[in-house]
Each structure stands twice: as C-alpha cells, then as structure tokens.
Amino acid sequence: MAKKPSVDFVLRPFAGLPGEPDWVALREVVPAATAPVRTTAEYGSRDVVIATVLPMAWPALHRADGVVLVALQTNSGSGDASRDVAAALLEALELTPGSAVTTSGVPVPGPRLQDVLDLTLGFDVTVHEGFDFWLAPDAEVGADLREALEQANESMVPTRQLASVDSAYWCRMGEREYLRWAMPHDEQLLVDALARLHAARESAIGAAKFVGYFRSSGVVVPVWELAPGTAVEDLEQPAAEFRTRFEAALADTSPLDANARRARAGLVARQVTLR
Structure with a gap:
C-alpha cells in the first residue's frame, strides 16, 4: 500500500x-x-x-x-x-x-x-x-x-492591542497584567538586541519589567510584566520609546560585551518554545 x-x-x-x-x-x-x-x-x-x-x-x-x-x-x-x-x-x-x-x-x-x-x-x-x-x-x-x-x-483573558506599535498585546491574567509583543526579526539578532538593552538596564517599558521571551511559529515574543493596574493606554508612549531603543540596539552589529553576553545566556536559558 x-x-x-x-x-x-x-x-x-x-x-x-x-x-x-x-x-x-x-x-x-x-x-x-x-x-x-x-x-x-x-x-x-x-x-x-x-x-x-x-x-x-x-x-x-x-x-x-x-x-x-x-x-x-x-x-x-x-x-x-x-x-x-x-x-x-x-x-x-x-x-x-x-x-x-x-x-x-x-x-x-x-x-x-x-x-x-x-x-x-x-x-x-x-x-x-x-x-x-x-x-x-x-x-x-x-x-x-x-x-x-x-x-x-x-x-x-481580557486582551487589547496597542496602537502605537505593531503586534503588541496587553492582557490581564487574574490580578496581573502583561505585555506580549510578537516581533518579526531574525531570532539571533533580536535576542542580541534584547540582551544589550537588558544589560544596560533599558529593557523595561515604563514601569513594566522585561521577564523573558517565548518562540511560536518561528517568531520571538518578548514578555513584560506590568505594574498592577496598568492599562493599555499607559503603555502607548513607553512602548513607542522602547521601540526606538530596540531598533538602535538591533542595528548595533558590534560584539556583545561581557554583561550583554551574560544577559543573553540568561534569556536563552529561560526561553520557551510553543508549537
């Protein structure tokens, strides 16, 4: 057969x-x-x-x-x-x-x-x-x-889309709020950029703490945990400001320094892949 x-x-x-x-x-x-x-x-x-x-x-x-x-x-x-x-x-x-x-x-x-x-x-x-x-x-x-x-x-789960940046979604899970932002960039370059920002303590979005990322369908989705009570409107300007920092880090092709390499290793160790 x-x-x-x-x-x-x-x-x-x-x-x-x-x-x-x-x-x-x-x-x-x-x-x-x-x-x-x-x-x-x-x-x-x-x-x-x-x-x-x-x-x-x-x-x-x-x-x-x-x-x-x-x-x-x-x-x-x-x-x-x-x-x-x-x-x-x-x-x-x-x-x-x-x-x-x-x-x-x-x-x-x-x-x-x-x-x-x-x-x-x-x-x-x-x-x-x-x-x-x-x-x-x-x-x-x-x-x-x-x-x-x-x-x-x-x-x-209550969810809203940000207007100031593409493909970013606020959600409330129980008593906590999160921002999940799907990004189209090459994974290695994207993680390098996140590591540069994290090492420089510039990975936050306003008061939102960057907690890591997951991968789904080949696309990286960074995640931030928000301060309690943060509404989507509170994120619009900080997200736009983060995008500017992120794009600059993404364009930086110099080797990662020691702090950024440590930050990158920590991010990679915590990543999760979803289907």
Whole structure:
C-alpha cells in the first residue's frame, strides 16, 4: 500500500504573509480577534475572515449569512500551520452556508496561505471583548452554541492591542497584567538586541519589567510584566520609546560585551518554545 504523502515541517509557517507577527499572536496569545483577508483570483477572489478560535475548536465555519471564518487555534495539524489553515479555508469555501469544517485531520501537501491569499492586502486585526463574532447578525442560536459562547466569554483573558506599535498585546491574567509583543526579526539578532538593552538596564517599558521571551511559529515574543493596574493606554508612549531603543540596539552589529553576553545566556536559558 502506497504511503500517504505528508506535509513537511515548516519552522516559520506564516513567513511572507503581511502581518506575520499578528498571525502568530492570533494563533498563540490573543483569545478573541479577527482579520479580513481575500483569496487570489485563482481561488475566486473570496473575502474570508481569519479568527482566533471558533466554536468547538472547529477549523472553519461558513456562516448562514455567507461569511467564511477560518480559525488559527485548533486542536490538530501537520508540521505546517500555513498548509493546515489553507486546507480548512478551501474546504469552507465549498461548504453550504450554515455548515462548519468540524475536523481537520492532517492534510496532504497542497497550497499554503501564501499561495491562496492576496498578499497585496494588509492584515488588519480587530480584538474583540467576546466571541459574538461567531454569529451572523440576527442569527437564531441553538442551545449548544449559546452554551459554548457563554462559556468562552466567561473564560476569556481580557486582551487589547496597542496602537502605537505593531503586534503588541496587553492582557490581564487574574490580578496581573502583561505585555506580549510578537516581533518579526531574525531570532539571533533580536535576542542580541534584547540582551544589550537588558544589560544596560533599558529593557523595561515604563514601569513594566522585561521577564523573558517565548518562540511560536518561528517568531520571538518578548514578555513584560506590568505594574498592577496598568492599562493599555499607559503603555502607548513607553512602548513607542522602547521601540526606538530596540531598533538602535538591533542595528548595533558590534560584539556583545561581557554583561550583554551574560544577559543573553540568561534569556536563552529561560526561553520557551510553543508549537
């Protein structure tokens, strides 16, 4: 029996898409958000909504009003998240309105998001306070979906997007607030820049303490713990000021000094990789 072809692993699956760090953030750290995209003419020039998560962790939903939503946070997949999402998207386009792609399985090699989407368009994220975007306006909601919606809204981590910088998200977990900022730069150069700033005691954002970083879909996401009660508005100017310091550190190609090397070793030792 012939072996079913498999999808090759891709370390940075969303590379080449407009707004790559936001794709990663919506897949990993933002609970409720959407962004419109459009397929190429080859795939029908169809408007599609990329979403963080859908009811019952469905990979995609073709709502009764004709809107197609495709989720980034699902329970399974291959070694290439771009291929997985593209497979769900293409399947959803063929569904009858009012139907969902309920299982994803593991797709065979095929078109990726980079092949399916119009890459001349941006990736404009809207962060929501709940999951009502699952529903069409004036839709009749069954008991199961209503229960899923209520449970999702109750358990959601409050999250907001900063306006002064790209791909940075404030969130409140329990009584603590954090800033998680997805960045598109080469990992080695980015970590060097963070190490330079940390060694110089310039890695804070206002009163927010830099606590480390994690990696997801090949993108580095630095994390800051905020002073209790810090609102997203309090971060806008300090984040913009940090970006200026960070860009200067990123442009510095000189060897790291001893303090920066120690800071870098500490950062690398604490890093976490998420899928």
